[in-house]
Amino acid sequence: MKLMTTLLAASALVALTAGAAQAKQLVYCSEASPAHFDPGPLTGGNDFDASSHTIYNRLVDFKPGTTEVIPSLAESWEISEDGLEYTFKLRPGVKFHTQSYFTPTRDLTAEDVVFSFERQMDEESPWFNYLEGMTWDYFQGMDMPKYIASMEAVDDLTFKLTLTEPNAPMLANLAMDFAAIVSKEYADQLEASGDLAAFSTQPVGTGPFQLVDYQLDTVIRYQAFADYWEGKQPIDDLIFAITTDASVRAQRLIAGECDIMPYPAPADLEALQADEDLTVVEGEGLNIGYISYNTTEAPFDNPEVRKALTMAIDKSAIIEAVYQGAGQDAKNLIPPTMWSYDDATAADEYNPEEAKRILEEAGVTDLTTDLWAIPVSRPYNPNGQRVAELIQADWAAVGVTANIVTYEWTEYRERGKQADRKGPFMIGWTGDNGDPDNFFATLFSCSAIGVSNYSSWCNDEFEAAIQAAKTTSDQEERIELYTTAQEIFKAEEPAITLAHSKVFMPMKKTVLNYTLSPLGTHSFRYVDVQE
Amino acid sequence: MLNFVLRRIALLIPTIIGISICAFAFVRVLPGDPILAMAGQHGVTPERYEVLREQFGYNLPIWQQYFNYLGSVLQGNFGNSLATKRPVITEFMTLFPATVELAFCALFFAVIIGIPAGIFAAIKRGSWFDQAAMGVALTGYSMPIFWWGLLLIIFFSGYLGWTPVSGRIALSFFLRPITGFMLIDTLLYGNWPAFVSALRHLILPAIVLGTIPLAVIARQTRSAMLEVLGEDYVRTAKAKGMSPRRVVNVHALRNALIPVITTIGLQIGLLLGGAILTETIFTWPGIGKWMIDSIFKRDYVVVQSGLLIIALIVMAVNLIVDLLYALINPRIRVK
Numbered sequence: 001m002k003l004m005t006t007l008l009a010a011s012a013l014v015a016l017t018a019g020a021a022q023a024k025q026l027v028y029c030s031e032a033s034p035a036h037f038d039p040g041p042l043t044g045g046n047d048f049d050a051s052s053h054t055i056y057n058r059l060v061d062f063k064p065g066t067t068e069v070i071p072s073l074a075e076s077w078e079i080s081e082d083g084l085e086y087t088f089k090l091r092p093g094v095k096f097h098t099q100s101y102f103t104p105t106r107d108l109t110a111e112d113v114v115f116s117f118e119r120q121m122d123e124e125s126p127w128f129n130y131l132e133g134m135t136w137d138y139f140q141g142m143d144m145p146k147y148i149a150s151m152e153a154v155d156d157l158t159f160k161l162t163l164t165e166p167n168a169p170m171l172a173n174l175a176m177d178f179a180a181i182v183s184k185e186y187a188d189q190l191e192a193s194g195d196l197a198a199f200s201t202q203p204v205g206t207g208p209f210q211l212v213d214y215q216l217d218t219v220i221r222y223q224a225f226a227d228y229w230e231g232k233q234p235i236d237d238l239i240f241a242i243t244t245d246a247s248v249r250a251q252r253l254i255a256g257e258c259d260i261m262p263y264p265a266p267a268d269l270e271a272l273q274a275d276e277d278l279t280v281v282e283g284e285g286l287n288i289g290y291i292s293y294n295t296t297e298a299p300f301d302n303p304e305v306r307k308a309l310t311m312a313i314d315k316s317a318i319i320e321a322v323y324q325g326a327g328q329d330a331k332n333l334i335p336p337t338m339w340s341y342d343d344a345t346a347a348d349e350y351n352p353e354e355a356k357r358i359l360e361e362a363g364v365t366d367l368t369t370d371l372w373a374i375p376v377s378r379p380y381n382p383n384g385q386r387v388a389e390l391i392q393a394d395w396a397a398v399g400v401t402a403n404i405v406t407y408e409w410t411e412y413r414e415r416g417k418q419a420d421r422k423g424p425f426m427i428g429w430t431g432d433n434g435d436p437d438n439f440f441a442t443l444f445s446c447s448a449i450g451v452s453n454y455s456s457w458c459n460d461e462f463e464a465a466i467q468a469a470k471t472t473s474d475q476e477e478r479i480e481l482y483t484t485a486q487e488i489f490k491a492e493e494p495a496i497t498l499a500h501s502k503v504f505m506p507m508k509k510t511v512l513n514y515t516l517s518p519l520g521t522h523s524f525r526y527v528d529v530q531e
Numbered sequence: 532m533l534n535f536v537l538r539r540i541a542l543l544i545p546t547i548i549g550i551s552i553c554a555f556a557f558v559r560v561l562p563g564d565p566i567l568a569m570a571g572q573h574g575v576t577p578e579r580y581e582v583l584r585e586q587f588g589y590n591l592p593i594w595q596q597y598f599n600y601l602g603s604v605l606q607g608n609f610g611n612s613l614a615t616k617r618p619v620i621t622e623f624m625t626l627f628p629a630t631v632e633l634a635f636c637a638l639f640f641a642v643i644i645g646i647p648a649g650i651f652a653a654i655k656r657g658s659w660f661d662q663a664a665m666g667v668a669l670t671g672y673s674m675p676i677f678w679w680g681l682l683l684i685i686f687f688s689g690y691l692g693w694t695p696v697s698g699r700i701a702l703s704f705f706l707r708p709i710t711g712f713m714l715i716d717t718l719l720y721g722n723w724p725a726f727v728s729a730l731r732h733l734i735l736p737a738i739v740l741g742t743i744p745l746a747v748i749a750r751q752t753r754s755a756m757l758e759v760l761g762e763d764y765v766r767t768a769k770a771k772g773m774s775p776r777r778v779v780n781v782h783a784l785r786n787a788l789i790p791v792i793t794t795i796g797l798q799i800g801l802l803l804g805g806a807i808l809t810e811t812i813f814t815w816p817g818i819g820k821w822m823i824d825s826i827f828k829r830d831y832v833v834v835q836s837g838l839l840i841i842a843l844i845v846m847a848v849n850l851i852v853d854l855l856y857a858l859i860n861p862r863i864r865v866k
Contacts, residue, residue: 025703027702032824033824035614035615035616036615036616131616132586132611132616133583133586133587133613133616134616135579135583140579197616200616201617213705213707215708215816216622216625216626216816217626217816217820217821217824218698218699218814218816219698219702221705239702241698241702241814242814242816243697243698243814244811244814244820244824245811245812245814247681248681248684248696248697248812248813248814251684251685251688251689251696251697252696252697254689255688255689255692255695255696257695257696257697257698257702410564410567410829411564414564414567
């Protein structure tokens, strides 16, 4: 009994001390541990949340809540007439973080920018492979080595990038996480001491927060950077409390152990929305869930057959049953929040009778096919198996037998890429940079066959439109070209565009100024907490 | 005795080799390609893929990969995590104290409730208490841990607000680890409120992890006690007019506890391995959660070496238990 009394008294003391904390603190219950803190070689959204959005900046940034590119470390830029030369004027007086392991002696210069990209490109540099087996996936994936002809620090505050050929999405690419600007001075210090690996665990950036401590798999602590170039953040301490289970995250939010959390489980949404102390912010995700026909395989090589099969699917029923209100019908490949979206495209019609008639006309009777179902829950498709089952039933009604196939996720994608794959393949995509090119060219260009063009679809007119759109930086012209691309896509139906999902972000009502990013990143810049 | 110890240790060598083969083979039958898993949604170029395969030795014949692995393990090198690039052994050492602390508390909970419950059930054999206790033990034994954990969180943390939902200590406390054992570290810092916070965070996970051992210990104590109570010497003691309490405490208990101690020793191994689910539910930063996360990330090196290290520790614990047992009970040595 005495022990109990002591414990109770002590708990009361804990409550008091917790309440008496002076620093403004925001606790984010994040969904996974970051691999480390160097955004260059990383790929996971949780890695970027913990590194590039807190500790670092890029030359340019996305305006919060949009995919519009705005100045960041570069105050302004000029693009030459031929689209080959990009000249960035850097913001003067940008400070790097001072840490126990590094004290900067100078502000940000163009040298840092050159180093940040060169280390991802120059295979001879000791930084190219400074962690065992690391890869620069995004830098390579965005084809940067192919496009970059040279990089130059013209003077301390001028950085010039020369391209091998015009590339309109380049500016948006530079706003991506892999393009975070790191400190060359710090890298030199580590190189001299021989401890290159520390670059990934003891980060130094120019960003709004600096790392204080990381306890493996438990908690990451940051403090607001007092000398941040935009001014100190409203909150003093930012804490990532790593909580992998979605239901536990929700319980922690309800119990007040965290202020904000990502990726709630659909089953918990109702309870979270009903809680009076919480707000559930929702927005459109920059994504698409789709099903690629193999356009080289009979009878899917006939656009009429593809269109008929799509027509046989009751998409609204799927969206209702699987996305449960967290998705919307996709009539185009790109989501409606993206510029150049063609709203004039007609939504897919559900008409099994007509579908059956067209199939018969095309001589397709007794068709048996494989139907590939994604094995994991993805933001763009929460339950691939269920989607496949519903499609199976819809197709059975028009006389098509679908056998559902699935594999482990990595193997699934590998098998899906094979040119002789049998049957339609369920997949999806989340945009990286808000540029339509990141959807059209990445997913359906001829050169993406065998990589990410799961339809093995190569259409000359479509290809001409998206390639032309890549080389011009005139936005109006690009919109026109992408509209054409969407029309061709609809007429040819290389894939069933299924749905765009919604994203939810539950938070305490005391959290102010949080902006949901359509790019799926979580940034706490400008966020305040009501006291 | 020395002979017994040496024999017992020699027996471990084939076991260790067997386990290393199993751990090595296990991650290779898991679906998925580690190199592809390292790359993101853009994948790697075929050239880079080959370079990486070579760098990690995945291009070698499987037996050669195994011997290379065994060779580096014997030199104390368990490899680097594919995701974080840090040495597996460093990560293990960082996270292991959390698992030990949790396992120890769970065992403590299981013992202080399980043994008295078992004794009492044996003495009152057939009574309502006996039936209730064994019913509860059976339920506890068959309870799905994940469901049980979430149930406790929702009721005690969500509904009543008595205990924290997850983690090891309230986030308002920022203590750099000294020993890695939160209860000890908070005391070393002299921070009493932090100690209480750490203790409160331990309650639910310790209960969840301790539930199965509790059931096992209670049942084992009960049956051992029943057996001893039927022995001649107990009957003699009773016949001599000794008080029932004294019969139980002095004569029966000592002998009945010998098999229970072995059971407890074996539970330690199970607790270390069995912490996987509990740690995942409570976001307890220990080796169980680390293993699960690594499986999801297809961090083969972590899974393979983690399994091996855990197995080695469990074997070491079992060895110690066996030796202690032999020390207490000389009959074992002769066999």
